[in-house]
Amino acid sequence: MVVPIFVALVATQVRAGEDGTGLNAMCPVMSEEKADSSITMQYEGKIIAFCCDRCVEKFAANPQRYLGRLPQFASAEHGHPAPNENAPHMGHSPSGGTDESDAGGRTPLLARLHPAIIHFPLAGIPLALLGFIVSVVSQRASFAHADVPALIVGATAAVAAVITGNMAHEASKFGTTLAAVAERHQILATTSMILALVLVAVRIWRWRMLTVIWRWIYGSALLIEVVLLTITGYLGASLVYGPEHLRW
Numbered sequence: 001m002v003v004p005i006f007v008a009l010v011a012t013q014v015r016a017g018e019d020g021t022g023l024n025a026m027c028p029v030m031s032e033e034k035a036d037s038s039i040t041m042q043y044e045g046k047i048i049a050f051c052c053d054r055c056v057e058k059f060a061a062n063p064q065r066y067l068g069r070l071p072q073f074a075s076a077e078h079g080h081p082a083p084n085e086n087a088p089h090m091g092h093s094p095s096g097g098t099d100e101s102d103a104g105g106r107t108p109l110l111a112r113l114h115p116a117i118i119h120f121p122l123a124g125i126p127l128a129l130l131g132f133i134v135s136v137v138s139q140r141a142s143f144a145h146a147d148v149p150a151l152i153v154g155a156t157a158a159v160a161a162v163i164t165g166n167m168a169h170e171a172s173k174f175g176t177t178l179a180a181v182a183e184r185h186q187i188l189a190t191t192s193m194i195l196a197l198v199l200v201a202v203r204i205w206r207w208r209m210l211t212v213i214w215r216w217i218y219g220s221a222l223l224i225e226v227v228l229l230t231i232t233g234y235l236g237a238s239l240v241y242g243p244e245h246l247r248w
Helices: 053-061 100-105 119-138 148-170 176-205 212-241
Strands: 036-043 046-050
Touching (some): 036 053, 046 053, 119 148, 119 176, 148 176, 176 212
């Protein structure tokens, strides 16, 4: 669940015509993605289309890096116009006004907390697995419940992460590729949350002692949970840095 994944969601986008006339066909940031005519911003008096909100943020941070990919600026001297102090203009409507109230309301506060919340399950569940391994290997009574605190924190945070992540997803708009990634991200996040809650219930139920068979069941489920969280985290990073973020 995503790193400041949804920072770009607070920017109000310029709405272009439905036919996308005069817009670039491909996203200048993720050049292999088709641009969405409903996700645009104004720069140097021209409207630029993007595949998702995240790409708007990346372009705004360093527009000169991507201007060479835009046909709107192909005829400008040296391949792109000189920047001015007022560009880029994010959040400007076609009439030239700025809808600040919409920018503040698009992304709820809880959704903006998602990047911080996701660190707790990502850390808590692996620590619970480590605590369980220590308790099994050491066979000491003092370590019998070493896994419980981290498991409870991780499971509780997983619930909060799913809620805030879903809120952020609803406030977001993705291109075709990232939309599929976001859907898988949601499914895996919800699955890992349910499994974490089941693990907490099992651990409390077998509080006094985990028999041999329950050790295998509980330990295997903890390992599966860690794998699910790892994949979920990878998909979350893909929403921030793009699907190919691990390629050299």
